[in-house]
Amino acid sequence: MAEPILSIRDFSVDYVTERGLVRAVDGVTLDVEPAEILGIAGESGSGKSTLAQALMRILPPPAVISGGQVLFEGRDLLALPEDDLREVRWKRIAMVFQSAMDALNPVTTVGEQIEETLHAHGAVSADAARARALELLEMVGIPSASIDAYAHQLSGGMRQRVCIAMALALHPSLLILDEPTTALDVIVEREILEQIRALQRRLGFAVMFITHDLARMLQFSDRVAIFYAARLVELAPADALRRAARHPYTQGLLRSFPSVHGGGTELQSIPGAPPSLETPPAGCRFHPRCGRVVDRCRTQNPAWRTLAPSHAAACHLAE
Amino acid sequence: MTYILRRLGFYLLSAWVALTINFLLPRLMPGDPATALFARFRGQLAPEAMQALRETFGLTQAPLLTQYLTSLRHVLTGDLGISVAYFPSPVSTVIGTGLVWTVLLAGSAVAISFTIGTLLGLVAAWWRRGWVDTWLPSALVFLGSFPYFWLAMVALFVFGFTLGWFPLGHAYADDVVPAFSTAFVTDVVRHAALPVATMVLATLGGWLLSMRNTTIAVLGSDYVNLARAKGLSPARVALRYAARNALLPSVTGLGMALGFVLGGSLLTEIVFSYPGQGYLLVQAVRNQDYPLMQGIFLVITLAVLAANFLVDLAYLWLDPRIRESAT
Amino acid sequence: MSASGVATSSGIAVWWGAIRRDRKALAGSVILAIFLVIAIAGPWFVGDPTAPVGIPLQPPSADHWLGTTGQGQDVLAQLVVGTRVSLAIGFAVGFAVVLIGALVGVTAGYFGGRIDGFLSLLFNVFLVLPGLPLAIVIAAYLPSGPLTLGLVLTVTGWAWNARVLRSQTLSQRRRDFVAAAIVSGESSPRIIVREILPTMTSLMVAQMIGSTVYAIGAQVGLEFLGLGDVSGVTWGTNLYWAQNDSALLTGAWWTFAPTGLCVALVGFGLTMLNSGFDEITNPRLVLERAWRAHLIRRGRGATRSTPVVMDRG
Numbered sequence: 001m002a003e004p005i006l007s008i009r010d011f012s013v014d015y016v017t018e019r020g021l022v023r024a025v026d027g028v029t030l031d032v033e034p035a036e037i038l039g040i041a042g043e044s045g046s047g048k049s050t051l052a053q054a055l056m057r058i059l060p061p062p063a064v065i066s067g068g069q070v071l072f073e074g075r076d077l078l079a080l081p082e083d084d085l086r087e088v089r090w091k092r093i094a095m096v097f098q099s100a101m102d103a104l105n106p107v108t109t110v111g112e113q114i115e116e117t118l119h120a121h122g123a124v125s126a127d128a129a130r131a132r133a134l135e136l137l138e139m140v141g142i143p144s145a146s147i148d149a150y151a152h153q154l155s156g157g158m159r160q161r162v163c164i165a166m167a168l169a170l171h172p173s174l175l176i177l178d179e180p181t182t183a184l185d186v187i188v189e190r191e192i193l194e195q196i197r198a199l200q201r202r203l204g205f206a207v208m209f210i211t212h213d214l215a216r217m218l219q220f221s222d223r224v225a226i227f228y229a230a231r232l233v234e235l236a237p238a239d240a241l242r243r244a245a246r247h248p249y250t251q252g253l254l255r256s257f258p259s260v261h262g263g264g265t266e267l268q269s270i271p272g273a274p275p276s277l278e279t280p281p282a283g284c285r286f287h288p289r290c291g292r293v294v295d296r297c298r299t300q301n302p303a304w305r306t307l308a309p310s311h312a313a314a315c316h317l318a319e
Numbered sequence: 320m321t322y323i324l325r326r327l328g329f330y331l332l333s334a335w336v337a338l339t340i341n342f343l344l345p346r347l348m349p350g351d352p353a354t355a356l357f358a359r360f361r362g363q364l365a366p367e368a369m370q371a372l373r374e375t376f377g378l379t380q381a382p383l384l385t386q387y388l389t390s391l392r393h394v395l396t397g398d399l400g401i402s403v404a405y406f407p408s409p410v411s412t413v414i415g416t417g418l419v420w421t422v423l424l425a426g427s428a429v430a431i432s433f434t435i436g437t438l439l440g441l442v443a444a445w446w447r448r449g450w451v452d453t454w455l456p457s458a459l460v461f462l463g464s465f466p467y468f469w470l471a472m473v474a475l476f477v478f479g480f481t482l483g484w485f486p487l488g489h490a491y492a493d494d495v496v497p498a499f500s501t502a503f504v505t506d507v508v509r510h511a512a513l514p515v516a517t518m519v520l521a522t523l524g525g526w527l528l529s530m531r532n533t534t535i536a537v538l539g540s541d542y543v544n545l546a547r548a549k550g551l552s553p554a555r556v557a558l559r560y561a562a563r564n565a566l567l568p569s570v571t572g573l574g575m576a577l578g579f580v581l582g583g584s585l586l587t588e589i590v591f592s593y594p595g596q597g598y599l600l601v602q603a604v605r606n607q608d609y610p611l612m613q614g615i616f617l618v619i620t621l622a623v624l625a626a627n628f629l630v631d632l633a634y635l636w637l638d639p640r641i642r643e644s645a646t
Numbered sequence: 647m648s649a650s651g652v653a654t655s656s657g658i659a660v661w662w663g664a665i666r667r668d669r670k671a672l673a674g675s676v677i678l679a680i681f682l683v684i685a686i687a688g689p690w691f692v693g694d695p696t697a698p699v700g701i702p703l704q705p706p707s708a709d710h711w712l713g714t715t716g717q718g719q720d721v722l723a724q725l726v727v728g729t730r731v732s733l734a735i736g737f738a739v740g741f742a743v744v745l746i747g748a749l750v751g752v753t754a755g756y757f758g759g760r761i762d763g764f765l766s767l768l769f770n771v772f773l774v775l776p777g778l779p780l781a782i783v784i785a786a787y788l789p790s791g792p793l794t795l796g797l798v799l800t801v802t803g804w805a806w807n808a809r810v811l812r813s814q815t816l817s818q819r820r821r822d823f824v825a826a827a828i829v830s831g832e833s834s835p836r837i838i839v840r841e842i843l844p845t846m847t848s849l850m851v852a853q854m855i856g857s858t859v860y861a862i863g864a865q866v867g868l869e870f871l872g873l874g875d876v877s878g879v880t881w882g883t884n885l886y887w888a889q890n891d892s893a894l895l896t897g898a899w900w901t902f903a904p905t906g907l908c909v910a911l912v913g914f915g916l917t918m919l920n921s922g923f924d925e926i927t928n929p930r931l932v933l934e935r936a937w938r939a940h941l942i943r944r945g946r947g948a949t950r951s952t953p954v955v956m957d958r959g
Contacts, residue, residue: 013952016937057951058548060539062937065954078954085951089550102541107563107639116559120551150639166549333771340780344787447948448938460921464859464913466866469885469906476894487895539930553950575773582778586867590889600779604786604872612786616779623776 004031005173005206006055011068013047013054016061022277024050026230027068029304032174037200037207039217039238041253042227043274048210049098051227052176056093057085073173091121094167095176099183100159104151110162111137111147117169136165140195157188164196168203175200176208181216193220215257218242223310226250229275229285232304236311246307246318249286284316292317322641326631330624337620341613342390346383394617400610404602410614413599418618420490421595424511425584428518429577435519436526437569441562443527444534456531459524467583470517471590478513485513488592514584514591522580529572534565567638574630578623585619660848664923671922677915681908685730692723695879703891703898713900715884716891724884725904732881733912735792735865739799740858744850746800747807752838754808755815766812772805778867785873792875795868799861807853814849818842848927855920859913866909881905 013025025047032038040048053059055070057077070077073092080088097103105113114133118124124132134144140161151159160180167175177196181189197220200207211217217224218238226234226247234247245251252270272289275281281288287297294316302314381389393399399410443452462470479487486492486509495506537543538561546560588597596615603611635641664671693699698718699710706713712721754765781798788794818824819842827837862881868874869882876883888902925931938948944955 016933016940018932018936021940053544054952056548057954058544059952060544061948062933062940063952064937064940065952067956082949082951086550086552089548091550095545095548097541097545099541103545105542105546105560105564107567107637108559116551116555117549120549120555152640163545329767329770330774332767333774336771337775341783344783447934457918460917461910461914464863464910464917465906466863466870466885466909468867468870469902469909472885472889472894472902473899473906476897476899480894480897535930547950578774578776579778581776582864582867585778586870589871590894600782601871604782607786609786612783616783619776619779624774627774 002034005034005073006032006208007069007071008055009069009071011051011054011070012066013050013059014064014066016064017278019278021066023066023280024063024230024277025054028232030225030232030235032206032208034173035200035204035206036222037197037209037220039221039224040208040210040227041212041214041217041224044212045274045277046227047230048227049178052095052178052208052210055176056089056095058089087121090117090167090172091170092172093174093176094170094172095178096160096163096167096180098179100156100163101151101183103163104159106151109148109150110154114162114166114169117166121170132169133165136169137162139168139199140165156184157192160184160192161195164192164199168199168205171203172205174206174208176210178210179212182211189216213257214253226253229280230277231285231314233286233315234313236308236313240308240311246311246313247286247315248290248292248317250313252289284314322635323631326628330628333624334621337617338391338394339387341394341617342387344613345609399614399617402603402608402611402614404606404608404611410610413611414596414614414618417595417599418622420593421581421584421588421597421619422622423507424514424518424588424593424595425581427511428515428522428584429573429580431515432519432522432580433526433569433573436523437530437566439523440527440530440532440569441534441557441565443531444538444565445557445561447535452531456524456528459520459527461524462520463522463524465521466586467518467521468586468590470521471514471587474513474517475590486510490594510591510593514587514593518580518584518587521583522576525576526569530565530569533568534561537561537565540564563637567634570630570634570637574627577626577630581619581623658847658851660927661851661923664919664926668922668926670918670925674915674918674920674922677911678919681729681733681912681915684726685733688726689730692726693720695719695723695727696877703893703896703901705898706900712904713898715887715901716893716898717887721884721900721904724879725881725908727879728881728884728905729908731792731878732862732865732909735796735799735880736858736862736912739796739803739861739865740854742796742800743804743857743861744807744854746804747809747853748811748843748846748850750804751808751811752815752842755812756819756834756838756842762812765808769805769808769812772802773809775802777802778864781864781868782871782873785868790873790875791878792880795865795874798868799864803857803860803864807857810853811846811850814846815842818845821845848923852920852923855916859916862909862912881909 008028008030011025011028011030012023014021014023028047028051030038040051042048050059050063054063054065055072055077057065065078068078072088075084075088077085077088104110111130111133114136115126115129118129118132130147134147137144137147142158142161142165146154146158151162154162160183164180175196180196181192184192193216196207209217209221218241221238223235223237224241225232226241226249228249234241234245234250236245241250242254245254249270252268255268256270270289275285275288283299284290284297284302287293290297296316300316302316304312304314305318306312307318397411399414402408402410402413405413439451439455443449443455446452475487478484488510490510491497491503491506492510495503497503542564543556543560546556551560585595585597585600587593588595589601592598596619599611600615602608603615665675666672696719699720700714700718702714702716702718704710704714710720710722712725715721715724750765750769754762781802784798784801785794788797824837824841827841832840865874865880866882866885869880870885870889872886874880874883874886876886884905885902888898888905891898891901893899893901925935941948941953941955946953946955
């Protein structure tokens with residue numbers, strides 16, 4: 001296997017509160033291989049979006065990165081000075097935010113927002129930038145007349161396409177999609193995901209796809225990482241996960257999505273609610289909701305174990 | 320278009336409310352000021368002037384509605400009655416002589432204060448806990464706690480009276496001929512400098528805080544985060560993203576503050592014996608010149624409404640979302 | 647469950663918290679307390695402020711700490727006695743405009759529809775009419791005195807509060823417990839008084855403080871114009887007489903400087919109290935402060951990119 005383009009080691013992110021630190025990402029270790037689609041799933045508040053923004057070092061206050069290492073194409077992103085970080089951002093790692101409505105500047109045209117990205121990363125003539133912006137919009141299926149539109153004049157789907165076009169403007173090697181389709185209806189969602197996959201095959205960038213919709217993720221991703229309460233609990237190829245999930249949380253998630261397990265068995269949601277990160281349970285964080293809990297789960301933090309080739313989980317009972 | 324029409328309609332309605340208040344006030348108030356006034360001026364005023372005063376106060380025999388319509392007609396044709404203090408000049412003529420000075424004073428003070436205050440607010444929000452952010456807001460809020468006219472008195476006392484750097488009052492020196500000449504303009508600027516400066520100092524803190532707080536909120540928005548993720552230069556993020564968006568609520572605030580600032584400007588004029596509406600107002604109050612007082616209220620109200628409409632147009636130009644619904 | 651009990655206690659408790667924990671709020675409340683003591687007890691310790699006690703326009707001396715006025719009255723006595731009326735009008739108007747603002751704003755926000763349309767139009771018109779000229783015209787027709795001042799300042803000052811409380815009510819109305827109360831058939835006045843108003847107490851205290859600042863400033867301005875009772879003793883009439891006696895052109899700075907300073911100190915104290923309250927209740931400011939403190943403890947400064955503070959090494 002080739003060198004991973006992104007290698008995250010023991011990565012932790014804290015939010016500072018009045019009463020102390022709250023760990024939102026806790027000791028995560030994860031690789032992204034070139035040209036793969038890595039899905040990251042978990043309930044809201046499980047730390048998946050925090051992880052993505054922290055990697056790019058754009059997570060706003062009161063967040064701090066409290067430990068670990070992030071190697072991207074051989075460079076340690078946690079040690080890079082501000083100016084070098086600006087170079088990595090967008091040229092190498094680009095991102096599509098959750099809400100395209102909030103992510104686009106409401107007072108400038110979408111064309112201008114794409115063009116300024118090109119200008120920021122190299123001397124481009126105004127004409128060349130505009131031509132490239134048109135090309136990018138065409139690539140995601142937006143009529144060229146919309147280049148002078150403002151965000152509020154476009155539909156939700158169109159806005160998200162603009163964000164995708166903008167993300168691909170500088171040929172990044174990694175595209176982070178942070179719940180890109182949450183605000184969209186199912187049909188538009190499918191269209192957009194298919195378009196991203198087609199572009200990914202053509203242009204060969206890697207994708208980090210973050211969502212709370214496991215069904216969608218299994219269709220779309222090559223590998224899947226499952227987050228629970230700030231920790232990574234299972235990592236496996238999508239097929240392996242669908243066939244034989246090892247972590248009880250993943251199994252519970254699979255049972256709660258209709259399209260994943262097909263007909264037959266009944267839909268079941270996981271009892272209980274995710275724990276507060278301010279006072280996480282001791283031992284395995286899933287134990288209060290787990291149907292197979294044993295004494296060890298309540299006190300001992302399960303180690304991260306490789307159970308099958310490229311399939312790993314953090315559970316005392318998994319084998 | 321709808322946006323502009325809606326705003327215009329609102330200002331017309333506000334103007335109508337002002338006219339109606341103006342009409343009703345002398346008729347609702349206890350003690351009948353008009354009779355007192357008559358007693359005072361009986362024998363001094365020509366019969367036709369007495370008649371004009373009578374009409375102003377509605378002491379005609381006509382029914383209220385007729386009086387109301389007459390009064391509206393008079394105002395719409397620019398007839399605001401006869402001034403008592405400046406008898407026999409019509410109120411409109413008296414006000415006309417002072418209007419340009421008030422507009423000059425209040426207008427330049429608002430423009431300067433808004434520009435500087437907004438810039439400082441942006442600086443404070445961008446370099447949080449920096450020098451500007453730590454000291455300036457408190458210092459300017461303290462200055463803003465003084466009544467405008469008191470700051471004017473101190474400024475006049477220190478820079479005019481004690482140090483003699485600036486003239487002690489009026490809009491221009493007696494020996495300068497009003498004309499579009501360098502000498503005249505320089506003289507007007509020299510006379511306006513102190514009153515404008517005190518008003519700017521008194522209002523700067525408000526603009527600074529409003530811009531600072533909205534900029535801080537905007538800096539936490541997704542689009543600013545995306546701008547950072549895009550690797551844009553800090554200058555571009557600060558100006559095209561943060562400032563450009565944070566300006567919108569400040570401009571809305573500008574419209575609402577105009578009337579307030581104008582009130583302060585009237586009082587400042589008095590301290591500097593500046594020949595604007597404030598000076599006339601004080602004459603009107605001292606001489607119980609009700610027609611002049613009401614005329615000034617009306618003219619100032621109309622000026623504020625017009626200025627508000629200009630602010631709306633600026634907003635239209637700044638915010639494409641409004642522009643959209645307007646066309 | 648009714649949120650009212652909890653909200654009422656927290657509404658006021660938050661203010662105590664602000665005064666205890668925030669330096670600005672503490673400084674503001676100390677300044678305010680000093681002036682309240684002067685307003686209440688001060689007049690007993692100084693002589694008759696209107697009596698001529700010395701040669702006119704004498705600079706500060708051992709006999710007259712702040713000098714004498716153009717009529718030979720004691721400036722300090724006038725300042726102290728004036729504090730009582732000026733603060734009383736200020737606080738009364740502050741209270742009245744929030745009361746009216748709450749009445750109009752909450753009614754508009756709660757009932758919506760045409761009632762909202764009409765009331766919103768009403769306060770928007772009053773917001774755009776210039777306050778001081780309107781106040782002058784009304785005051786000129788009424789007998790001069792504290793009551794008139796209070797009235798005109800209330801008429802010209804309530805609209806802003808109504809606007810803020812209307813939007814606050816709109817957002818409260820969408821809350822679950824209000825919806826539950828409506829569904830369970832509680833009467834509207836009861837819902838407003840029991841469920842909605844209690845959640846806005848701390849906001850209304852903040853508005854009252856802001857309105858008092860406005861009322862004191864505007865009151866002084868009107869009196870300066872001669873629209874107060876010029877035979878009474880208030881901060882504004884002190885300034886009126888200082889201007890009338892040409893204090894400036896005779897160099898008698900002591901006749902106007904102390905009064906203005908007092909107006910500013912009270913206004914500044916009230917504003918500091920409000921901004922201290924904002925600092926401890928605005929979640930964004932609270933978290934940002936904690937974040938900065940954490941970075942400083944770890945020997946780092948705030949950076950635009952997410953800062954890295956390693957646990958080890």
